[in-house]
Amino acid sequence: MSKIRVKGSVLSMGITTTLVAVAQVIEFGVDGAESETFDSTTIDTSGAGKEYGLTGYSEGGSLTFGCFWDPVLASQQSVTDLVTTPATSSWSLTFADAATTVSTFSGAGVGFGFTGAMNDGLKADVSIKLTGLFAYPT
Amino acid sequence: MRCKYLIAVLEPRPEFHGDERLEVVDGHHYWPIGTVEDHPKAYRLVRMGIAEPDDDECRLVAAVSTQDMKAAGKQYEMVSKGIEPDDYQRYLDGEILGYDEAGNDLPGPNWKSKEDEDDDE
Numbered sequence: 001m002s003k004i005r006v007k008g009s010v011l012s013m014g015i016t017t018t019l020v021a022v023a024q025v026i027e028f029g030v031d032g033a034e035s036e037t038f039d040s041t042t043i044d045t046s047g048a049g050k051e052y053g054l055t056g057y058s059e060g061g062s063l064t065f066g067c068f069w070d071p072v073l074a075s076q077q078s079v080t081d082l083v084t085t086p087a088t089s090s091w092s093l094t095f096a097d098a099a100t101t102v103s104t105f106s107g108a109g110v111g112f113g114f115t116g117a118m119n120d121g122l123k124a125d126v127s128i129k130l131t132g133l134f135a136y137p138t
Numbered sequence: 139m140r141c142k143y144l145i146a147v148l149e150p151r152p153e154f155h156g157d158e159r160l161e162v163v164d165g166h167h168y169w170p171i172g173t174v175e176d177h178p179k180a181y182r183l184v185r186m187g188i189a190e191p192d193d194d195e196c197r198l199v200a201a202v203s204t205q206d207m208k209a210a211g212k213q214y215e216m217v218s219k220g221i222e223p224d225d226y227q228r229y230l231d232g233e234i235l236g237y238d239e240a241g242n243d244l245p246g247p248n249w250k251s252k253e254d255e256d257d258d259e
Contacts (some may be wrong), residue, residue: 005217005241007155016177018147018169020188058185076186092150096220098239102150131175 008096015078019092019104022075024068026123029092030134032061033138034097062107064090069114069124075122079126084108105134139196141180141189143173144211148218187211 003089012019040053070076082089089107094100108131114124144169149160151251160167174192175183183189187210191197197219198247202210212230221229228234232248243249 002239004239005237007222007241008237010220011219012148012150012218015182015186016141016175016179018149018175018183019151020147020183020186023213023217073180078179078182082228090151092148094148094150094220096237096239096241102166104146104150104245 002097004095004097006096010094012092012094013075013078013092015075019090020075022065022067022079023073024070024076026066027069028063028065028131030061030063032059033130033134034059034061058133060105060133062127062129063093063107063126063134064125066123066125069122076124079110079124080112082107083112086110090126091128101137103135103137106131139178139180140174140192140234141177141191141196142192143169143171143183145188145215146170148254158180179250185210186214188214188234 006110009028011022011025013021013022021030031084036055036059037052038055039050045051063068067076070083086109089110090104091107092102092104105128107128109129111127111129112124114122142182144226146161146163149155149157149167149169154160157168159169159173161170167205171184175189180189180196181191181200184191184196184207185202187207190207191200213230216226216229217227221236227236228243228250229236232246233243233250235246
Protein backbone atom coordinates (compact mmCIF):
# COMPACT_ATOMS: atom_id res chain seq x y z
CA MET A 1 0.00 0.00 0.00
CA SER A 2 1.42 3.36 -0.97
CA LYS A 3 0.42 6.86 -1.96
CA ILE A 4 1.54 7.28 -5.55
CA ARG A 5 2.88 10.62 -6.59
CA VAL A 6 1.92 12.13 -9.92
CA LYS A 7 5.45 13.44 -10.48
CA GLY A 8 7.06 11.13 -13.03
CA SER A 9 3.80 9.97 -14.66
CA VAL A 10 3.78 9.86 -18.45
CA LEU A 11 0.85 10.10 -20.87
CA SER A 12 1.61 8.60 -24.27
CA MET A 13 -0.29 8.44 -27.53
CA GLY A 14 0.09 6.59 -30.79
CA ILE A 15 1.62 8.92 -33.34
CA THR A 16 2.59 6.15 -35.72
CA THR A 17 2.05 2.55 -34.64
CA THR A 18 3.99 3.06 -31.42
CA LEU A 19 3.11 5.11 -28.38
CA VAL A 20 5.22 8.16 -27.54
CA ALA A 21 5.06 10.59 -24.63
CA VAL A 22 2.98 13.75 -24.89
CA ALA A 23 5.01 16.74 -23.72
CA GLN A 24 4.08 19.58 -21.37
CA VAL A 25 1.15 17.86 -19.66
CA ILE A 26 0.01 19.60 -16.49
CA GLU A 27 -2.81 17.39 -15.29
CA PHE A 28 -4.81 14.35 -16.33
CA GLY A 29 -7.83 12.35 -15.20
CA VAL A 30 -10.28 9.63 -16.13
CA ASP A 31 -13.96 10.04 -15.36
CA GLY A 32 -17.35 8.75 -16.42
CA ALA A 33 -16.45 5.06 -16.28
CA GLU A 34 -19.33 2.97 -14.98
CA SER A 35 -21.00 -0.38 -15.32
CA GLU A 36 -24.28 0.17 -17.15
CA THR A 37 -27.58 -0.55 -15.39
CA PHE A 38 -31.25 -0.62 -16.27
CA ASP A 39 -34.27 0.10 -14.14
CA SER A 40 -35.58 -3.32 -13.15
CA THR A 41 -38.28 -2.06 -10.82
CA THR A 42 -41.70 -3.64 -11.34
CA ILE A 43 -45.13 -2.91 -9.99
CA ASP A 44 -44.84 -5.86 -7.64
CA THR A 45 -41.38 -4.92 -6.39
CA SER A 46 -41.55 -5.13 -2.62
CA GLY A 47 -40.70 -2.04 -0.64
CA ALA A 48 -40.11 1.51 -1.81
CA GLY A 49 -36.61 1.06 -3.13
CA LYS A 50 -36.18 1.11 -6.88
CA GLU A 51 -34.18 -1.79 -8.28
CA TYR A 52 -31.54 -1.85 -10.95
CA GLY A 53 -30.02 -4.66 -12.94
CA LEU A 54 -26.79 -4.86 -14.90
CA THR A 55 -26.88 -4.73 -18.68
CA GLY A 56 -23.52 -6.45 -18.87
CA TYR A 57 -21.89 -3.45 -20.56
CA SER A 58 -19.65 -0.79 -19.10
CA GLU A 59 -19.06 2.79 -20.16
CA GLY A 60 -15.36 3.54 -20.53
CA GLY A 61 -15.74 7.24 -19.82
CA SER A 62 -13.21 9.82 -20.92
CA LEU A 63 -9.63 10.72 -20.28
CA THR A 64 -9.00 14.42 -19.99
CA PHE A 65 -5.72 16.26 -19.76
CA GLY A 66 -4.47 19.80 -19.68
CA CYS A 67 -1.16 20.95 -21.10
CA PHE A 68 0.88 23.96 -22.05
CA TRP A 69 0.14 24.19 -25.74
CA ASP A 70 2.89 24.43 -28.34
CA PRO A 71 1.36 24.45 -31.84
CA VAL A 72 4.55 23.22 -33.51
CA LEU A 73 5.30 20.40 -31.07
CA ALA A 74 5.00 17.11 -32.97
CA SER A 75 3.38 15.16 -30.13
CA GLN A 76 0.73 17.83 -29.61
CA GLN A 77 0.09 18.20 -33.33
CA SER A 78 -0.88 14.56 -33.29
CA VAL A 79 -3.72 15.45 -30.92
CA THR A 80 -5.16 18.08 -33.27
CA ASP A 81 -4.73 15.60 -36.13
CA LEU A 82 -7.53 13.67 -34.44
CA VAL A 83 -9.78 16.72 -34.79
CA THR A 84 -8.95 17.45 -38.42
CA THR A 85 -8.83 13.77 -39.42
CA PRO A 86 -11.02 11.74 -37.06
CA ALA A 87 -9.56 8.35 -36.24
CA THR A 88 -9.39 5.94 -33.36
CA SER A 89 -6.28 6.51 -31.28
CA SER A 90 -4.08 4.49 -28.96
CA TRP A 91 -2.99 5.81 -25.58
CA SER A 92 -1.19 4.75 -22.42
CA LEU A 93 -0.69 6.17 -18.98
CA THR A 94 2.44 5.23 -17.06
CA PHE A 95 2.14 5.67 -13.32
CA ALA A 96 5.06 6.67 -11.14
CA ASP A 97 4.78 3.67 -8.84
CA ALA A 98 7.60 1.26 -8.07
CA ALA A 99 6.48 -1.13 -10.82
CA THR A 100 5.93 1.72 -13.34
CA THR A 101 2.47 0.34 -14.04
CA VAL A 102 1.26 1.09 -17.57
CA SER A 103 -2.43 1.16 -18.49
CA THR A 104 -3.55 1.36 -22.08
CA PHE A 105 -6.77 2.48 -23.69
CA SER A 106 -8.22 3.42 -27.07
CA GLY A 107 -9.84 6.72 -27.94
CA ALA A 108 -12.79 7.11 -30.31
CA GLY A 109 -13.39 10.84 -30.38
CA VAL A 110 -11.45 13.83 -29.16
CA GLY A 111 -12.42 17.20 -27.71
CA PHE A 112 -9.93 20.02 -27.91
CA GLY A 113 -9.75 23.65 -26.90
CA PHE A 114 -7.09 26.13 -25.99
CA THR A 115 -6.98 29.36 -24.06
CA GLY A 116 -4.66 32.29 -23.88
CA ALA A 117 -4.65 34.73 -21.00
CA MET A 118 -2.41 37.69 -20.27
CA ASN A 119 -1.26 36.30 -16.95
CA ASP A 120 -0.70 32.70 -18.03
CA GLY A 121 0.91 30.54 -20.70
CA LEU A 122 -0.96 29.21 -23.71
CA LYS A 123 -2.87 26.16 -22.48
CA ALA A 124 -5.04 23.46 -24.02
CA ASP A 125 -7.66 21.10 -22.65
CA VAL A 126 -8.11 17.74 -24.31
CA SER A 127 -10.72 15.05 -23.74
CA ILE A 128 -10.53 11.59 -25.21
CA LYS A 129 -13.71 9.53 -25.41
CA LEU A 130 -12.72 5.98 -24.60
CA THR A 131 -13.87 3.13 -26.79
CA GLY A 132 -13.76 -0.01 -24.69
CA LEU A 133 -12.35 0.27 -21.21
CA PHE A 134 -9.27 1.76 -19.59
CA ALA A 135 -6.95 -1.16 -18.83
CA TYR A 136 -7.23 -1.01 -15.07
CA PRO A 137 -4.52 -3.09 -13.40
CA THR A 138 -5.88 -6.19 -11.72
CA MET B 139 7.78 6.80 -45.53
CA ARG B 140 10.26 5.07 -43.25
CA CYS B 141 12.07 6.05 -40.06
CA LYS B 142 14.53 4.19 -37.85
CA TYR B 143 14.29 4.41 -34.06
CA LEU B 144 17.13 6.12 -32.23
CA ILE B 145 15.82 5.13 -28.82
CA ALA B 146 13.96 2.10 -27.45
CA VAL B 147 10.22 2.83 -27.43
CA LEU B 148 7.90 1.28 -24.83
CA GLU B 149 5.15 -0.99 -26.17
CA PRO B 150 2.58 -1.47 -23.39
CA ARG B 151 -0.17 -2.99 -25.52
CA PRO B 152 -0.38 -6.76 -24.88
CA GLU B 153 -1.64 -7.47 -28.41
CA PHE B 154 1.81 -6.54 -29.74
CA HIS B 155 3.83 -8.51 -27.19
CA GLY B 156 4.10 -11.56 -29.44
CA ASP B 157 6.21 -9.63 -31.95
CA GLU B 158 9.68 -11.19 -32.04
CA ARG B 159 11.36 -7.82 -32.59
CA LEU B 160 10.39 -6.60 -29.11
CA GLU B 161 12.91 -6.63 -26.28
CA VAL B 162 11.80 -7.22 -22.70
CA VAL B 163 13.49 -5.18 -19.97
CA ASP B 164 12.29 -5.36 -16.35
CA GLY B 165 9.01 -6.88 -17.52
CA HIS B 166 8.31 -4.08 -20.03
CA HIS B 167 8.35 -4.57 -23.80
CA TYR B 168 10.30 -2.18 -26.02
CA TRP B 169 10.76 -1.64 -29.73
CA PRO B 170 14.57 -1.65 -29.85
CA ILE B 171 16.89 0.99 -31.27
CA GLY B 172 17.18 0.45 -35.01
CA THR B 173 13.57 -0.68 -35.50
CA VAL B 174 12.40 0.51 -38.91
CA GLU B 175 8.83 1.75 -39.16
CA ASP B 176 6.97 2.49 -42.38
CA HIS B 177 4.14 4.94 -41.64
CA PRO B 178 2.70 8.11 -43.26
CA LYS B 179 3.54 10.07 -40.09
CA ALA B 180 7.02 8.71 -39.55
CA TYR B 181 8.32 12.26 -40.00
CA ARG B 182 6.72 13.21 -36.67
CA LEU B 183 8.99 10.77 -34.83
CA VAL B 184 11.96 12.34 -36.62
CA ARG B 185 10.91 15.83 -35.54
CA MET B 186 10.63 14.55 -31.98
CA GLY B 187 14.13 13.09 -32.13
CA ILE B 188 12.81 9.57 -31.50
CA ALA B 189 13.85 8.33 -34.93
CA GLU B 190 15.97 9.29 -37.90
CA PRO B 191 14.79 9.26 -41.51
CA ASP B 192 15.24 5.95 -43.27
CA ASP B 193 14.34 7.16 -46.75
CA ASP B 194 14.44 10.40 -48.72
CA GLU B 195 10.69 10.99 -48.44
CA CYS B 196 10.88 11.01 -44.65
CA ARG B 197 13.98 13.21 -44.69
CA LEU B 198 12.32 15.77 -46.96
CA VAL B 199 9.01 15.93 -45.07
CA ALA B 200 10.65 16.03 -41.63
CA ALA B 201 12.91 18.90 -42.79
CA VAL B 202 14.88 18.94 -39.55
CA SER B 203 18.62 19.29 -39.04
CA THR B 204 20.63 16.61 -37.26
CA GLN B 205 21.38 19.12 -34.51
CA ASP B 206 17.69 19.94 -33.95
CA MET B 207 16.84 16.23 -34.07
CA LYS B 208 19.39 15.50 -31.33
CA ALA B 209 18.10 18.38 -29.20
CA ALA B 210 14.51 17.17 -29.65
CA GLY B 211 15.62 13.64 -28.79
CA LYS B 212 17.15 14.79 -25.51
CA GLN B 213 13.98 16.71 -24.73
CA TYR B 214 11.86 13.66 -25.53
CA GLU B 215 14.03 11.47 -23.33
CA MET B 216 13.27 13.74 -20.37
CA VAL B 217 9.54 13.89 -21.13
CA SER B 218 9.30 10.10 -21.48
CA LYS B 219 11.03 9.66 -18.11
CA GLY B 220 8.66 12.09 -16.46
CA ILE B 221 11.41 14.56 -15.54
CA GLU B 222 10.00 17.83 -14.21
CA PRO B 223 10.93 20.89 -16.28
CA ASP B 224 12.62 22.46 -13.23
CA ASP B 225 14.97 19.46 -13.17
CA TYR B 226 15.83 19.37 -16.88
CA GLN B 227 19.24 20.98 -16.38
CA ARG B 228 20.08 18.67 -13.49
CA TYR B 229 19.19 15.69 -15.71
CA LEU B 230 21.30 17.03 -18.59
CA ASP B 231 24.19 17.62 -16.17
CA GLY B 232 24.00 14.00 -15.01
CA GLU B 233 22.98 14.91 -11.48
CA ILE B 234 19.77 12.86 -11.58
CA LEU B 235 18.51 9.91 -13.61
CA GLY B 236 14.86 10.34 -12.65
CA TYR B 237 12.75 9.75 -9.56
CA ASP B 238 11.96 6.80 -7.35
CA GLU B 239 8.40 5.77 -6.45
CA ALA B 240 8.38 8.31 -3.60
CA GLY B 241 9.33 11.12 -5.98
CA ASN B 242 12.87 11.41 -4.63
CA ASP B 243 15.79 12.00 -6.98
CA LEU B 244 17.55 8.96 -8.42
CA PRO B 245 21.22 10.03 -8.26
CA GLY B 246 23.14 10.23 -11.53
CA PRO B 247 26.92 10.04 -12.06
CA ASN B 248 27.29 13.74 -11.15
CA TRP B 249 24.85 13.60 -8.25
CA LYS B 250 24.37 16.76 -6.24
CA SER B 251 21.42 17.13 -3.92
CA LYS B 252 19.42 20.35 -3.93
CA GLU B 253 20.66 20.92 -0.38
CA ASP B 254 24.28 20.70 -1.58
CA GLU B 255 23.49 23.25 -4.26
CA ASP B 256 21.96 25.57 -1.68
CA ASP B 257 25.14 25.23 0.42
CA ASP B 258 27.26 26.17 -2.61
CA GLU B 259 25.36 29.42 -3.01
